[in-house]
Amino acid sequence: MDENNKIKVTLPDGGVREYPAGIALMDIAKDISPRLAREALVAKVNGQLTDLARPLERDAAVAFLTFEDEEGKQVYRHSTAHVMAQACQKLFPGVKFAIGPAIADGFYYDFDTTEPFTTDDLGVIEKEMEAIIKADLPFERFEYTRPDALDLFGKAGQDYKVELIEDLPVDAPLSVYRQGDFTDLCMGPHVPSTGRLKSVKLLNVAGAYWRGSEKNKMLQRIYGTSFPKKSMLDEYLFRIEEAKRRDHRKLGAELELFSIQDEGPGFPFFHPKGMILRNELEKFWREEHAKRGYSEIRTPIILSRSLWERSGHWDHYRENMYFTKIDEGDYAVKPMNCPGGIIVYKSKLHSYRELPIRMAELGLVHRHELSGALHGMMRVRCFTQDDAHIYMLPSQVKDEIIGVINLDEDIYKVFGFPYHVELSTKPEKAMGSDEIWEMATNALRDALETRGIDYKVNEGDGAFYGPKIDFHLRDTLGRTWQCGTIQLDFVMPEIFDLNYVGEDGQKHRPVMIHRTIFGSLERFIGILTEHFAGAFPAWLAPVQARVIPITGRHAAYAQEVTDSLSGKGIRVEIDTRNEKINYKIREAQAQKIPYMLVVGDKEAENKTVAVRQRAKGDLGAMPLADFEAMLLEEISTKSY
RNA sequence: GCCGAUGUGGCUCAGGGGUAGAGCAGCGCACUCGUAAUGCGCAGGCCGGGGGUUCGAAUCCCCCCAUCGGCUCCA
Numbered sequence: 001m002d003e004n005n006k007i008k009v010t011l012p013d014g015g016v017r018e019y020p021a022g023i024a025l026m027d028i029a030k031d032i033s034p035r036l037a038r039e040a041l042v043a044k045v046n047g048q049l050t051d052l053a054r055p056l057e058r059d060a061a062v063a064f065l066t067f068e069d070e071e072g073k074q075v076y077r078h079s080t081a082h083v084m085a086q087a088c089q090k091l092f093p094g095v096k097f098a099i100g101p102a103i104a105d106g107f108y109y110d111f112d113t114t115e116p117f118t119t120d121d122l123g124v125i126e127k128e129m130e131a132i133i134k135a136d137l138p139f140e141r142f143e144y145t146r147p148d149a150l151d152l153f154g155k156a157g158q159d160y161k162v163e164l165i166e167d168l169p170v171d172a173p174l175s176v177y178r179q180g181d182f183t184d185l186c187m188g189p190h191v192p193s194t195g196r197l198k199s200v201k202l203l204n205v206a207g208a209y210w211r212g213s214e215k216n217k218m219l220q221r222i223y224g225t226s227f228p229k230k231s232m233l234d235e236y237l238f239r240i241e242e243a244k245r246r247d248h249r250k251l252g253a254e255l256e257l258f259s260i261q262d263e264g265p266g267f268p269f270f271h272p273k274g275m276i277l278r279n280e281l282e283k284f285w286r287e288e289h290a291k292r293g294y295s296e297i298r299t300p301i302i303l304s305r306s307l308w309e310r311s312g313h314w315d316h317y318r319e320n321m322y323f324t325k326i327d328e329g330d331y332a333v334k335p336m337n338c339p340g341g342i343i344v345y346k347s348k349l350h351s352y353r354e355l356p357i358r359m360a361e362l363g364l365v366h367r368h369e370l371s372g373a374l375h376g377m378m379r380v381r382c383f384t385q386d387d388a389h390i391y392m393l394p395s396q397v398k399d400e401i402i403g404v405i406n407l408d409e410d411i412y413k414v415f416g417f418p419y420h421v422e423l424s425t426k427p428e429k430a431m432g433s434d435e436i437w438e439m440a441t442n443a444l445r446d447a448l449e450t451r452g453i454d455y456k457v458n459e460g461d462g463a464f465y466g467p468k469i470d471f472h473l474r475d476t477l478g479r480t481w482q483c484g485t486i487q488l489d490f491v492m493p494e495i496f497d498l499n500y501v502g503e504d505g506q507k508h509r510p511v512m513i514h515r516t517i518f519g520s521l522e523r524f525i526g527i528l529t530e531h532f533a534g535a536f537p538a539w540l541a542p543v544q545a546r547v548i549p550i551t552g553r554h555a556a557y558a559q560e561v562t563d564s565l566s567g568k569g570i571r572v573e574i575d576t577r578n579e580k581i582n583y584k585i586r587e588a589q590a591q592k593i594p595y596m597l598v599v600g601d602k603e604a605e606n607k608t609v610a611v612r613q614r615a616k617g618d619l620g621a622m623p624l625a626d627f628e629a630m631l632l633e634e635i636s637t638k639s640y
Numbered sequence: 641g642c643c644g645a646u647g648u649g650g651c652u653c654a655g656g657g658g659u660a661g662a663g664c665a666g667c668g669c670a671c672u673c674g675u676a677a678u679g680c681g682c683a684g685g686c687c688g689g690g691g692g693u694u695c696g697a698a699u700c701c702c703c704c705c706a707u708c709g710g711c712u713c714c715a
Contacts, residue, residue, distance in 0.1 A: 019693045021667055108710095116643060116644070117643090117644075118644070118645085119644065119645060148704040203642050203709090204644075204645085204709055204710070205643075205645090205709090205710085206643060206644065206710030206711065207642055207643025207644070207707065207710070207711055208642095208643080208710070208711045208712090209642080209711055209712065212711075212712075213712080214641080214642075214711080214712045214713085218643060218711075219643090219711095220643070220644090221643085221711075223709090223710075249707095249708095250677075253650095253651085254651085260707090261706095262688080262705075262706050262707085263709090265705090265706065286651065320713090320714090328711080365715085369714070370641050370642090370712075370713065371641070371706090372641065372642070372643090372710090372711080372712085372713095373641090373711095373713060374707090374715075375714075376708075376710095378715090379713090379714070379715085380715090383715065384715095385715060386715095389715095393701055405687070411697090440690075461714095470715095481715080482714070482715060483715070484715090485715070516715065520714085521715095522715085523715055524715090548675085550672080550673065551672040551673060551674095552672065552674070552694085561691080570663090576691085578671090578672080579673090579677095579678085580671095580672090580673055580674095580677085581674055581675060581676060582673090582674090582675070582676060582677065582678095583674055583677055584675090584676095585675050586675095586676035586677055587676085587677090589675095589676055590676080596675080598674065598675060600673095600674060601674095602674090610675080612675060618674095618675055
């Protein structure tokens, strides 16, 4: 390239600048502004993330990314992961490196070590990282041929890197990054030098299987995060602490909603207040389903082994099931409701005129989840699915799927939380031919596209009998949990020889949908608790109002108010304890009761109540009847 | 199930080889009070369970169990 050649650089603001060909991106940043040079972490050249040290040879659109940009942030964290790996290389000679990506809010790196890391090691590693950062080592990029790279990492004993290279396409370009004495296979890009990294915090260690398969060796994963400013790190750590305060397990105990006890790991207890919440949800659910032409059934929890053999659960789901013996016979506790529901369908002959049949069941299922997987109400070993099975003509499939999607959206809307949708395809352990799976998967995809819903594909994650659309909700720490699901099934109707009588008087095979909206009452209540931080909307609140007499003198009027509210179907409590008003309010606030009704001399005299709303505070006095009307309206509209 | 951590009264936590402490909650008494903690007193724990070391174990060691954070799995 001729030194005298000029190239044109187009910046995001549309401005065009000329530079000599071969100029380093960093020098362009410096030319634009010293501040940009200081803050830029990486460049985007024609949409391609690129190290700042690399030269620019021809005309290009260039953008400089800082920590404020999502991609800049990822590069920052990824570079931090490399620094952590370098620290581990020094502290734990012989350690092997697997992968170390940036993730939401941080990064991790997986190591193969002779001794597992302990929490104490984190501090030591952090110290070493600080030294590396202080040394301000440049991140240098090198291109390698495949044989050279294999030789480099092979000689270094880096088996995982060798495996990674072997799995790359033969003609793929290989890049290697080096800072100081640490060399890693990496696509890059990276920040210019380790000195760019400021506030680093290693958060925890965890075992993680190589390539995510439990068949592989368990590696040691260290999670951490990093920020360009200490204050940002502190704020992040504070946010995590904040989030823990909304943890449904903590709130469940504090608000006396539910609990999990040592006597029943994974088997939740619903306490009186949690039952109110649950019953309200069920009531709402029944209303919405009745409106949409669903009937409701209930099937037994224990059914014979032969049924589970026929359904395929025996072959595909046995390790998750509980078994029992009755007299001489083998039985299983149901892990799913479908076989029971199918028996109901088969109990009589069906005409094509009846279809679609939408049969719902709040079914209690038991599944043996791995002990380490249990998580509050989010993952338990017995739970109530708000299940339904839809039996339909092949021609009705698309409309029925869309109908379920609409129901999902309508119901989630009432709670106002965000969700995302995934489409899961055929798993390894599956029943049914590829053609059937293909057809079913296309039907789901088609319905999603018709409704214009954004979704992500989750390969191999379908149920063993069919592909599915999943609705994922977010908990307070950002973890997502599958709740609603729509599973299209051509397999069960076949195995169970389901049929309906068609127009032609002949038997035909219906198609089935398995679906849930809440997913499970338990998980949904967990999500709901965290979403509202325990401050449930009035229609769900276990106690909707608490009457607080100022002194014992006002107990009679307080009782009158309580009786009146209670007579109108409002869930109300009275606090006649011999305590000061501040104390009683504090406690009612802590219980997140939507309304506190303070009554003293003035209120007793005027037949009013002094209303305090848990979020808005003191609303002043109003006639009791007005308050009742207001609250009843709030309840019936399910406002939040 | 796997890796790491944790387990002390209802809750939050201190103690760390010599036989258990605080605050809050609970109970009793006094105060009769106007929008987030009135004061005093009382009661409450075989320190997750089982083994071992020791004259002596909540404390040290081993094995379980449960929980927390991940991995895997899933509603």
